[in-house]
Amino acid sequence: MASDVGRYEESSIIGNGSYGTVYKARDKVKGELVALKKIKIPQGEEGVPMSTLREVALLKYLSNFDHPHVVKLLDVCHGQKIQSERVSLLYLVFEYVEQDLAVYMEKCPPPGLPITKVKSIMYQLLDGIDFLHTNRLFHRDLKPQNVLIDHQGHVKIADFGLTRIFDMQSVLTQVVVTLWYRAPEILMSSKYTSAVDIWSCGCIFAEMIRNRPLFAGHTETDQLCKIFEITGTPSLGEWPEDISIPIGAFPRFAGSQLRKLLEAELDSFGLALIEEMLLFIPENRILAKDALVHPYFSDIAKSPSQVDR
Structure with missing residues (x-):
């Protein structure tokens, strides 16, 4: 059963995202800090x-697994209806984590993250994606x-699953969507699979190495041009038919x-891994479970979720 949102005392805004406003808040029952995400859901004839x-x-349900690299959804609270907008407020309560990777990278002094830290973050991220x-x-x-x-x-992955929730309801926001981490098949409105997440991981991997985004396009077409400039333009046979x-x-x-862009910072195993992540054809990209046992991570201590692999 959902809790009363009055249980949570807002203290400050953490950020405004494409899915709503996130607040730093305190659970007045447990005395713990939480992240409170307030979102608007279009009403059907019977509410949410x-x-x-x-x-x-x-x-x-997935939060019950308490995976170490996926942020935990602690509670769900139903808010009031806003009849003028024909929406209902829904509050999702997540465990509180101090910062995101973008802020973490910004705070890192020059020349950027050490390669050992990059490797640790990537391994944890791939573990959560798997x-x-x-x-x-x-x-x-x-x-x-x-x-x-x-x-x-x-590391903990946030906002997983929320894209699907809001896509189904066609929620529109004024938030500008960042294209820099989106796979070619999404940019081209082609059919896509879980391989889109591997592409995004590859982009994040390269950004941590270079201390700046790998593909920084301004529109879908410009983004694709930025990708092809570095990865090479696909052949006609590789081009999607749909x-x-x-x-x-x-x-x-x-x-x-x-x-050439990354060989000064990455060893041969790291270069091979990122190339397998950033392949144009989705079916050819490495799977998360295979990336976790890639030679690049041979010196990484296995996390609790990996001990039985």
Whole structure:
């Protein structure tokens, strides 16, 4: 049963995202800090749509596993209806983590994150993604702002599943969506799978290495051009058949420049891994479960969720 939102005392705004406003708050019953996400759900004829409630129930169910690298949904609270907007307020209460990866990278003094820290963050991120994919969930909007990290370096994925909830309800916001971590198939409105998350992980991996985004486009077309400039323009045989945009609309770029950009900071195993993450054809990208046993991570101590692999 959902709690009364009055149980949580808001103290400050953490951020405004595409899914609503997030507040730092205190659980007055347990005395613990929480992250309180206030979101607007379009009303159906009987209030909050059943599809949304099912998705929230799934998120709550997955939180029972207490995975170390996925932020835990602690509570769900129903708020009031706003009849003028035909929406209902829904509050999702998550465990509180001090900062996201974007802030963490900004705070890191030059020349940036040490390679040992990059490797640790990537391993934890992939471990969380593997858990989501094993449970048939994929993120679709993975970026540094959705990767939380505490002062001990523990990583937790946030906002998983929420894309699906809001896509079903066609919620529109004024928030500008960052394209930099989106897979080509999403940018081209083609069919996609969990491989989109692996692409995003590759982009985050490269950004931690370079201390700046790998593909910083301004529009979908510009983003694709930025990708092809570094990875090489796909061949006609690789071009998806289910999209309207022709391959001829893009310049012809030579083979991948990725290795040249990163070879000064990454060893051969790291270069091989990131290349497998950033393959144009989704089916060819490495799976999260396979990335976790990649030679690049051979010196990483296994996390609790990996001991039985």
